[in-house]
Amino acid sequence: MPACAWVNGSFVSGDEPCLGFRERGFLYGDGLFETVRVYQGKPFALKQHLARLREGCQVLKIPYPREEIEKGLQEVLGSGELQEGTLRITVTRGEAGRGLLPSSDTKPTVVISAHVGEPYSAEAYERGFRAVTVSFPRNQFSPLVSLKSLNFLENVLGRLEAAGCGADEGIFLNLKGEVAEGTISNLFLVFPGDLIVTPHLESGILPGITREIVIRLARERGFTVEEKAVFPEDFRRAQEAFLTNSLLEVMPLVAVDGREIDSGKPGCVAPLLRKAYQGYVFQSVAAGE
Amino acid sequence: MPACAWVNGSFVSGDEPCLGFRERGFLYGDGLFETVRVYQGKPFALKQHLARLREGCQVLKIPYPREEIEKGLQEVLGSGELQEGTLRITVTRGEAGRGLLPSSDTKPTVVISAHVGEPYSAEAYERGFRAVTVSFPRNQFSPLVSLKSLNFLENVLGRLEAAGCGADEGIFLNLKGEVAEGTISNLFLVFPGDLIVTPHLESGILPGITREIVIRLARERGFTVEEKAVFPEDFRRAQEAFLTNSLLEVMPLVAVDGREIDSGKPGCVAPLLRKAYQGYVFQSVAAGE
Numbered sequence: 001m002p003a004c005a006w007v008n009g010s011f012v013s014g015d016e017p018c019l020g021f022r023e024r025g026f027l028y029g030d031g032l033f034e035t036v037r038v039y040q041g042k043p044f045a046l047k048q049h050l051a052r053l054r055e056g057c058q059v060l061k062i063p064y065p066r067e068e069i070e071k072g073l074q075e076v077l078g079s080g081e082l083q084e085g086t087l088r089i090t091v092t093r094g095e096a097g098r099g100l101l102p103s104s105d106t107k108p109t110v111v112i113s114a115h116v117g118e119p120y121s122a123e124a125y126e127r128g129f130r131a132v133t134v135s136f137p138r139n140q141f142s143p144l145v146s147l148k149s150l151n152f153l154e155n156v157l158g159r160l161e162a163a164g165c166g167a168d169e170g171i172f173l174n175l176k177g178e179v180a181e182g183t184i185s186n187l188f189l190v191f192p193g194d195l196i197v198t199p200h201l202e203s204g205i206l207p208g209i210t211r212e213i214v215i216r217l218a219r220e221r222g223f224t225v226e227e228k229a230v231f232p233e234d235f236r237r238a239q240e241a242f243l244t245n246s247l248l249e250v251m252p253l254v255a256v257d258g259r260e261i262d263s264g265k266p267g268c269v270a271p272l273l274r275k276a277y278q279g280y281v282f283q284s285v286a287a288g289e
Numbered sequence: 290m291p292a293c294a295w296v297n298g299s300f301v302s303g304d305e306p307c308l309g310f311r312e313r314g315f316l317y318g319d320g321l322f323e324t325v326r327v328y329q330g331k332p333f334a335l336k337q338h339l340a341r342l343r344e345g346c347q348v349l350k351i352p353y354p355r356e357e358i359e360k361g362l363q364e365v366l367g368s369g370e371l372q373e374g375t376l377r378i379t380v381t382r383g384e385a386g387r388g389l390l391p392s393s394d395t396k397p398t399v400v401i402s403a404h405v406g407e408p409y410s411a412e413a414y415e416r417g418f419r420a421v422t423v424s425f426p427r428n429q430f431s432p433l434v435s436l437k438s439l440n441f442l443e444n445v446l447g448r449l450e451a452a453g454c455g456a457d458e459g460i461f462l463n464l465k466g467e468v469a470e471g472t473i474s475n476l477f478l479v480f481p482g483d484l485i486v487t488p489h490l491e492s493g494i495l496p497g498i499t500r501e502i503v504i505r506l507a508r509e510r511g512f513t514v515e516e517k518a519v520f521p522e523d524f525r526r527a528q529e530a531f532l533t534n535s536l537l538e539v540m541p542l543v544a545v546d547g548r549e550i551d552s553g554k555p556g557c558v559a560p561l562l563r564k565a566y567q568g569y570v571f572q573s574v575a576a577g578e
Contacts, residue, residue, distance in 0.1 A: 003386070005310040014384075017306040019315060021294040021400050026308060027379075028441035029318030060442070061449060086387065090316075095303075097292070098375065098404050100441070100448040100472060111310050115387050139428035141464070144442060151440035152317035152389070153349070153433060159389040160350060175430070175464060183389060 005113035006072040023109060024093045024102065029150035031092030031109070032056040037119070037246045041083045042285045043073070045246070048209045053091060056147045057108075062093050065108045072112040085116040086247060092150065119247040125274070128252035128266040129168040129243060131182065133232065134158040138172040138180045140204025148206055155183040169243060171256065174204040179230040185243035186211040187253070189234055190269045193224075197234070200227040210244040210277070217276045223269075235259070240267030250274035294402035295361040312398060313382045313391065318439035320381030320398070321345040326408070326535045330372045331574045332362070334535070337498045342380060345436045346397075351382050354397045361401040374405040375536060381439065408536040414563070417541035417555040418457040418532060420471065422521065423447040427461040427469045429493025437495055444472040458532060460545065463493040468519040474532035475500040476542070478523055479558045482513075486523070489516040499533040499566070506565045512558075524548070529556030539563035 003014035012018040024030035034049040043049075050069065057064040069089060076087065090111040096102050136154070144151055158170030162183070171187065172180045179199055181187055186208040188198045196218050199205055215225045235241065241253040241261050250273045252266030292303035301307040313319035323338040332338075339358065346353040358378060365376065379400040385391045425443070433440055447459030451472070460476065461469045468488055470476055475497040477487045485507050488494055504514045524530065530542040530550050539562045541555030 003311065007310060012310065014309060014311050017308055018310055019306055019308040019312070020303060021296060021301065021307055021379075021402055022292065022303050023308070023315065024445075026312065026315045026381075027322075027377075027439070028445050029439050030442055030445050033316075060446070088316075088387075090310075092315075098377075100445050101452055102445075113310055136432050137428070137430050139426070139431065139464070141426050142428065142443060143425050143446060149442055150316070150318050151442045153319055153438055153440045154431060156313075156317050156319050156389050156391075157349070157432060163390055175428070 003113065003115060005111055006076050007111050008068070008109060011075070019109070020095050022095045022097065024096055024106070025090065025109060025150050028100070029152070030060070031062070031090060031150045032060065033088055033090040033148055033150060035246050036087040036089065038077070038082050038085050038087055039281055039285050041077065041080055042288070043077065043087055044281050044284060045209050045213070047289070049089070052148065052207070052209065053089065056149070057091060059143060059147060060093070062091065062108055065091060065110050068108070068110040069112070072110055076112050076114050082114045082116060084118055085114060086119060088113045088115070090150070120251070125251065125271070126266070128254035130255040131169040131171050131253055132162050132165045132167045132257050134161055134170040134172050134183070138174045138204045140174040140176070140180065140202065145204045146201070146207060158183040173232065177231065178203050179232060179234070181205040182243055185245045185248055185251070187230070188214070188242050188244065189230065189238040190240035190267060191237065192239060194222060196223050196225045196269070197230060198225065198227055199230045203229065208244060210246050210249065213280065214244050214250060214273055214277060217280060218273055221272070221276060235261055238262065240269050242270035242273070249277050292402065292404060294400050295365050296400050297357070297398060300364070308398070309384050311384045311386065313385055313395070314379065314398060314439050317389070318441070319349070320351070320379060320439045321349065322377055322379040322437055322439060324535050325376040325378065327366070327371050327374050327376055328570055328574050330366065330369055331577070332366065332376055333570050333573060334498050334502070336578070338378070341437065341496070341498065342378065345438070346380060348432060348436060349382070351380065351397055354380060354399050357397070357399040358401070361399055365401050365403050371403045371405060373407055374403060375408060377402045377404070379439070409540070414540065414560070415555065417543035419544040420458040420460045420542055421451050421454045421456045421546050423450055423459040423461050423472070427463045427493045429463040429465070429469065429491065434493045435490070435496060447472040462521065466520065467492050468521060468523070470494040471532055474534045474537055474540070476519070477503070477531050477533065478519065478527040479529035479556060480527060483511060485512050485514045485558070486519060487514065487516055488519045492518065497533060499535050499538065502569065503533050503539060503562055503566060506569060507562055510561070510565060524550055527551065529558050531559035531562070538566050
């Protein structure tokens with residue numbers, strides 16, 4: 001199964017043109033997306049992803065195309081070709097004429113693309129991620145900061161900065177100098193006494209679905225999890241750190257800006273929580289949730 | 290001539306699919322654009338627009354596709370069908386696989402779309418624009434703030450806010466509370482003593498090409514033009530205000546947040562500078578610049 005997508009009702013391959021030049025997702029990044037991990041042919045936490053997408057559409061005043069999304073998901077998953085992999089669900093305001101102001105009859109575009117394969121290798125988890133601080137701040141006051149919008153260029157630039165330093169991830173500070181999030185991930189720090197700290201939503205972060213699940217799973221396992229302001233110097237005191245998103249699951253973070261966290265090797269909390277996460281995933285998938 | 294575009298070497302109509310779903314302009318807003326006014330079949334200030342586009346490509350580390358842009362412009366303008374209207378030149382990083390990090394062999398996408406017709410009516414200039422302050426701030430620290438990138442969703446939201454209040458334009462303040470720019474325009478205030486003030490680049494604005502030209506033309510006509518921090522309360526003291534961009538040229542601004550500027554009618558400086566601008570346009574077009 002090569003990269004393919006369902007676009008407004010039709011299947012297209014990766015090389016096939018399917019979007020017009022008046023598509024507002026292309027013109028202005030006027031849309032949203034969700035990245036959903038598929039395990040054993042089942043999309044995990046789909047309900048939460050679609051709820052976030054629907055809320056985002058409300059903020060952007062895009063009519064939520066529920067039926068099209070449901071139809072597309074059925075058709076993409078129906079063939080059973082995508083067993084282990086990723087779905088990207090993109091919703092935009094649709095095609096329209098010139099100018100920022102959309103006409104009221106603009107019909108949303110729905111693209112659901114499928115990508116086969118485990119997103120990260122076992123080796124990546126053994127090694128852990130190295131991160132650098134991005135050179136420009138996240139604006140925690142932007143309405144976009146809590147949306148997974150198509151305005152993802154700051155994240156692209158942050159990721160390019162990281163790659164330029166040989167790092168795997170870039171970490172944004174917000175305008176107060178607090179640690180916010182990675183370019184593709186939420187961030188957690190582990191301290192002595194089974195304490196886990198993660199930047200609160202006020203830091204200017206995407207409310208990650210994996211973040212929420214990991215917070216709950218950690219609490220169920222006896223950890224104290226605090227959502228609060230995190231500062232760069234907290235990395236020096238941390239025993240361990242890790243990153244989360246739907247594809248990373250729980251990825252050890254072993255260094256920031258060349259400074260190793262504790263021993264510079266993955267700790268034991270991240271693997272423990274990844275195992276708990278995967279247990280929850282397989283339970284949910286088996287239950288058809 | 291209905292809406293049509295030159296896309297990577299081919300002409301397409303507005304309804305024709307021409308972009309793939311892996312297009313990074315669509316996935317992440319990973320690209321830039323320029324809006325160029327065409328007068329008498331000639332693109333005005335094209336050199337400046339292309340220079341800004343090239344500089345933006347450098348910031349984003351997108352190889353500048355000079356030859357493709359030149360070829361596209363020749364082909365779009367060659368038919369002579371576009372006499373009075375607008376070109377939008379869009380350059381993106383191109384099509385790529387999953388993930389934020391582009392592969393090094395990604396080939397940029399070039400889209401040049403043509404839109405026939407005068408962008409604004411004579412009536413709009415007689416009436417003037419009414420603006421509202423956008424409810425969220427511009428981050429003057431973002432590297433995107435000085436680029437005309439495809440991450441234009443804050444501008445879309447600002448424009449929607451304005452439309453919701455029956456206004457024509459939304460004005461962004463920056464994080465210091467200074468007046469920055471409109472969602473599609475730069476902003477000028479006129480004070481007694483032939484003084485014109487416009488937010489300086491440090492306010493977090495797009496360095497507008499029309500802005501630059503209008504500053505020069507105003508100085509040539511004896512005005513003192515200061516680029517500096519502008520505050521919302523300055524609107525109360527202003528005799529007159531106006532907005533500039535390539536399509537608006539020089540548009541009177543007659544009210545902000547329901548409060549009229551001076552008499553609430555277009556003043557005399559905006560029409561004077563629009564006339565000077567149009568004189569310069571026709572001189573440049575005649576000279577083939």
